[in-house]
Amino acid sequence: MNRPWLLWIPLAVVAFIGGLAIYGLAVPKDDQVHSAMIGKKLPAFALPAATAGVPALSNTDMADGKPRLLNIFASWCLPCKAEAPHLETLKAAGIEIDAIAIRDKPEDVAAFLAEFGNPFRRIGSDSEMAVQLMLGSSGVPETYVIGGDGTILFQHIGDIRAEHVPMLIEKVNAAR
Amino acid sequence: MRAFAPILLALSVPVFAQGSGPTPPMANQQLADPTQEAQAMRLMHSLRCIQCQGQSIADSDAAMAATMRAQVRQQIAAGEKPQAIRSWMIDRYGEWVSFEPDMKGAGLLLWVAPFFIFVASIWLARGLFRRRS
Amino acid sequence: MIAEAGLAALWLAAAMALLQFVGGLTLLRGGAGQLVPLIKPAAYVQGALCAFAFFALMWLFYVTDLSVLLVASNSHIDKPMIFKLAGTWGNHEGSMLLWVAVLSVSGAAIAFFEKRIDAKTLHATLAVQGFIALGFFAFLLFASNPFERLEPAPLEGAGLNPLLQDVGLAFHPPTLYMGYVGLSIAFSFAVGALLTNQAGPAFARAMRPWVLAAWIFLTIGIAAGSYWAYYELGWGGWWFWDPVENASLMPWLAATALLHSVSVLATRNALRAWTIMLALVAFAMSMAGTFLVRSGILTSVHAFAVDPERGAFILALMLIYTSIAFVIFALRIGAVKQGEPFQLVSREGGIVANNIFLSVILAIVLIGTLYPLAAEAMGDKISVGPPYFNKATVPVMLLLMVALLIGPMLRWRRDALMRIKYWLIGAAAILICGGLAAWKLAPDTRLFPLLGIALSLALAVAAWLPLRGRKLLRTPLPIFGMVIAHFGIAVSVFGMASESGFSKETLTALAPGESAEISGWKVKLDDVKPVVGDNWVAVEGEMVASKNGGTFMLRPQSRQFFKPEMQTSEAALLTRWNGQLYAVIAQPNQEGDGRWQVRLWWKPFVTFIWYGGILIALGGTISLFGRMFRRAKKPAINKWERA
Numbered sequence: 008m009n010r011p012w013l014l015w016i017p018l019a020v021v022a023f024i025g026g027l028a029i030y031g032l033a034v035p036k037d038d039q040v041h042s043a044m045i046g047k048k049l050p051a052f053a054l055p056a057a058t059a060g061v062p063a064l065s066n067t068d069m070a071d072g073k074p075r076l077l078n079i080f081a082s083w084c085l086p087c088k089a090e091a092p093h094l095e096t097l098k099a100a101g102i103e104i105d106a107i108a109i110r111d112k113p114e115d116v117a118a119f120l121a122e123f124g125n126p127f128r129r130i131g132s133d134s135e136m137a138v139q140l141m142l143g144s145s146g147v148p149e150t151y152v153i154g155g156d157g158t159i160l161f162q163h164i165g166d167i168r169a170e171h172v173p174m175l176i177e178k179v180n181a182a183r
Numbered sequence: 184m185r186a187f188a189p190i191l192l193a194l195s196v197p198v199f200a201q202g203s204g205p206t207p208p209m210a211n212q213q214l215a216d217p218t219q220e221a222q223a224m225r226l227m228h229s230l231r232c233i234q235c236q237g238q239s240i241a242d243s244d245a246a247m248a249a250t251m252r253a254q255v256r257q258q259i260a261a262g263e264k265p266q267a268i269r270s271w272m273i274d275r276y277g278e279w280v281s282f283e284p285d286m287k288g289a290g291l292l293l294w295v296a297p298f299f300i301f302v303a304s305i306w307l308a309r310g311l312f313r314r315r316s
Numbered sequence: 317m318i319a320e321a322g323l324a325a326l327w328l329a330a331a332m333a334l335l336q337f338v339g340g341l342t343l344l345r346g347g348a349g350q351l352v353p354l355i356k357p358a359a360y361v362q363g364a365l366c367a368f369a370f371f372a373l374m375w376l377f378y379v380t381d382l383s384v385l386l387v388a389s390n391s392h393i394d395k396p397m398i399f400k401l402a403g404t405w406g407n408h409e410g411s412m413l414l415w416v417a418v419l420s421v422s423g424a425a426i427a428f429f430e431k432r433i434d435a436k437t438l439h440a441t442l443a444v445q446g447f448i449a450l451g452f453f454a455f456l457l458f459a460s461n462p463f464e465r466l467e468p469a470p471l472e473g474a475g476l477n478p479l480l481q482d483v484g485l486a487f488h489p490p491t492l493y494m495g496y497v498g499l500s501i502a503f504s505f506a507v508g509a510l511l512t513n514q515a516g517p518a519f520a521r522a523m524r525p526w527v528l529a530a531w532i533f534l535t536i537g538i539a540a541g542s543y544w545a546y547y548e549l550g551w552g553g554w555w556f557w558d559p560v561e562n563a564s565l566m567p568w569l570a571a572t573a574l575l576h577s578v579s580v581l582a583t584r585n586a587l588r589a590w591t592i593m594l595a596l597v598a599f600a601m602s603m604a605g606t607f608l609v610r611s612g613i614l615t616s617v618h619a620f621a622v623d624p625e626r627g628a629f630i631l632a633l634m635l636i637y638t639s640i641a642f643v644i645f646a647l648r649i650g651a652v653k654q655g656e657p658f659q660l661v662s663r664e665g666g667i668v669a670n671n672i673f674l675s676v677i678l679a680i681v682l683i684g685t686l687y688p689l690a691a692e693a694m695g696d697k698i699s700v701g702p703p704y705f706n707k708a709t710v711p712v713m714l715l716l717m718v719a720l721l722i723g724p725m726l727r728w729r730r731d732a733l734m735r736i737k738y739w740l741i742g743a744a745a746i747l748i749c750g751g752l753a754a755w756k757l758a759p760d761t762r763l764f765p766l767l768g769i770a771l772s773l774a775l776a777v778a779a780w781l782p783l784r785g786r787k788l789l790r791t792p793l794p795i796f797g798m799v800i801a802h803f804g805i806a807v808s809v810f811g812m813a814s815e816s817g818f819s820k821e822t823l824t825a826l827a828p829g830e831s832a833e834i835s836g837w838k839v840k841l842d843d844v845k846p847v848v849g850d851n852w853v854a855v856e857g858e859m860v861a862s863k864n865g866g867t868f869m870l871r872p873q874s875r876q877f878f879k880p881e882m883q884t885s886e887a888a889l890l891t892r893w894n895g896q897l898y899a900v901i902a903q904p905n906q907e908g909d910g911r912w913q914v915r916l917w918w919k920p921f922v923t924f925i926w927y928g929g930i931l932i933a934l935g936g937t938i939s940l941f942g943r944m945f946r947r948a949k950k951p952a953i954n955k956w957e958r959a
Contacts, residue, residue: 031613143275282701
């Protein structure tokens with residue numbers, strides 16, 4: 008063989024694959040699918056009210072100059088129950104929260120609000136997940152920070168825990 | 184039959200709670216035009232389910248996959264090109280949602296590699312053949 | 317008591333493996349080698365001890381000894397006996413014990429039967445095998461002890477993944493593991509031959525049966541796994557290019573290439589370095605595959621016990637084995653003499669083409685499988701799935717088919733295409749006629765299925781041509797094996813092309829009494845009933861499929877398992893000679909209109925995919941028996957033997 012370096016290629020390939028595998032084991036896998044809509048305007052939608060007594064939600068409702076949170080939730084989702092008190096905390100901090108209820112029935116939403124409180128200004132009902140798809144949302148619960156002009160600024164995937172509350176307050180205040 | 188009623192009731196609730204919204208009509212219903220349906224099917228096989236991750240939306244029972252199938256069929260029926268619908272999905276979920284990376288940027292090497300390897304292996308093998316008998 | 321005895325046997329077996337390895341080291345360092353005579357006996361004892369340990373574990377599963385952690389967490393007193401026994405290997409620890417047991421018993425068999433290679437190479441091979449076994453013993457004893465006790469013992473046991481409670485799947489992972497073990501033996505032979513610089517035809521003949529056996533197991537394992545996914549996942553797909561599937565395909569591709577190149581080395585004394593290289597790659601691929609499946613670093617559809625820590629252990633073993641082997645390869649291969657020369661147009665040339673195409677496919681699958689991981693390391697999240705793999709590999713597979721139309725007809729060393737010009741014209745005629753006929757039948761078919769059908773028709777003829785002019789009774793069995801395996805490829809590719817090109821689909825929602833149409837079949841949903849099984853309940857659709865006066869019952873189920881909770885769909889398959897009707901009953905419509913979602917497919921000739929797989933494995937088996945039979949009859953003496 009007149010090109011001895013060729014013989015070391017297999018070893019190099021093994022080293023590369025090994026490095027990749029070690030990286031794969033060492034770095035926790037990010038299974039979340041992040042929305043690619045960050046920095047873009049909210050898509051146009053108009054959802055009906057999710058339950059009697061709470062107004063419906065459209066994209067124009069969220070472009071009134073005030074930044075806010077948009078919470079994606081469902082009465083059938085367990086983590087949504089867990090995050091309810093933290094949403095109350097956020098509301099108490101003076102932050103307006105709108106919500107979209109996914110694949111839900113009016114009576115279930117009403118029961119959910121009765122049990123866990125209603126921190127929401129408006130709740131739209133997305134029974135077919137169509138708006139969820141438009142937002143690039145991958146599940147429930149999720150919380151978006153929406154700028155005063157209706158721009159999507161930030162996406163929080165999963166339930167809001169106590170440690171996320173100050174971060175969300177800061178994001179909303181930064182958008183003011 | 185009566186005795187089985189509770190079982191049947193339990194079965195109508197999916198294991199992974201997915202709520203009780205209606206399944207969008209186009210999710211599990213084919214388009215009337217077979218050409219359009221074939222187009223939609225091919226696109227659905229190339230889009231990755233957001234909830235179940237390992238499957239394409241054409242092979243998944245997840246509610247989100249149903250919504251995405253419905254979206255694909257509706258847009259195809261409205262005369263949208265598959266490529267445009269794919270971009271629509273990528274605009275929302277990033278490159279991740281497509282099972283077929285673009286031939287540019289991060290995916291370029293993936294498409295170039297087979298050609299490169301093919302040529303390289305033929306170049307390596309050429310030394311095996313001798314003219315002398 | 318049994319559990320402790322099993323554990324003790326494993327420790328002793330590990331000591332034997334160490335003895336084999338150290339004995340080999342002293343031999344290669346040119347020492348006096350007092351340990352060398354112990355290498356073979358150590359291999360026998362190691363084999364016996366490991367077999368004992370495996371049967372001890374099987375016994376514990378047979379009596380459902382719940383004081384053993386592994387039994388308690390993978391079995392259940394109410395489980396059917398076949399699945400209790402399958403529980404022995406239906407989990408990580410047990411499957412690793414099976415791996416080690418087969419490895420050790422094979423080592424003993426080599427030590428006892430192998431007479432073709434010289435004593436030094438045999439001892440070196442056994443030493444390498446001892447080294448590999450040591451790694452797996454460490455893995456078993458330190459990270460996955462199958463005999464660990466549980467205090468206090470539970471009353472009933474935790475069960476088994478319900479998806480794995482299926483006869484097909486109970487035997488699927490062990491089949492693949494057998495294949496991997498076979499490849500590890502080929503690896504030992506290759507490294508042994510490198511170390512003693514004996515990479516000639518004798519080495520190839522000694523290694524060949526193990527490669528062949530491994531390849532047969534891998535073929536069966538992949539075909540069975542594919543059929544399982546086909547009827548269990550409930551969407552009619554039979555290959556998803558999922559990381560776990562790719563992990564099993566890659567060793568098969570390498571083994572197929574190796575199988576062909578080792579034949580060249582055995583009969584023609586050519587392709588020496590390349591054969592050794594492939595043997596190393598094939599085992600590296602089986603370790604990489606095991607790692608990918610067990611570590612869970614890639615997202616997969618197929619639910620398996622995933623454990624990153626054990627994945628890390630397997631990775632460490634893989635890196636140690638393969639990097640040492642490739643270092644030895646790089647240092648020693650220069651000393652391996654060039655083999656016999658041959659020309660481009662020759663049987664060897666055809667096999668080189670086979671090897672190039674298979675290696676390219678292997679590289680594509682490997683790159684595509686790992687690419688998302690590499691992209692993530694660079695900060696991009698992308699997915700690589702079926703559309704990419706199909707576009708990238710199918711053209712190469714079709715080229716491989718073309719090579720297969722010509723290669724087996726050529727003579728060794730040198731030949732002229734003019735000699736087989738009548739066949740070339742005939743093949744071209746079949747290709748054109750077959751392609752045109754398929755296109756006429758279904759004008760909107762895409763290019764790949766069309767080419768696949770045309771090529772498989774030509775190959776179905778070509779496969780038999782090597783028998784032309786031979787006296788059939790005096791034809792060696794391996795030739796028959798080759799012919800049948802190649803014909804199996806034609807059958808399988810025909811099924812794949814037909815399924816992907818001509819399948820019909822009907823998605824609908826039916827209330828009892830309503831019916832749907834598909835490809836001339838009328839399918840009526842008669843009733844939906846609850847059904848109770850051992851550890852599941854299900855809704856079962858009673859469907860009547862009718863066509864041309866014939867009526868058939870179909871009973872698809874949507875099953876709900878408990879312990880652990882899980883939902884699966886059992887498709888109902890109606891097999892006809894020309895295809896399968898595939899029916900699935902899914903959830904009830906959420907609107908509460910009493911309709912059930914029903915999915916129907918007509919898949920023409922889809923069964924040919926697996927019939928072909930069976931033929932391929934059968935061809936391999938015939939060939940294997942032929943080799944063993946011939947060896948028993950006369951020791952092969954070859955003009956290169958003393959070279």
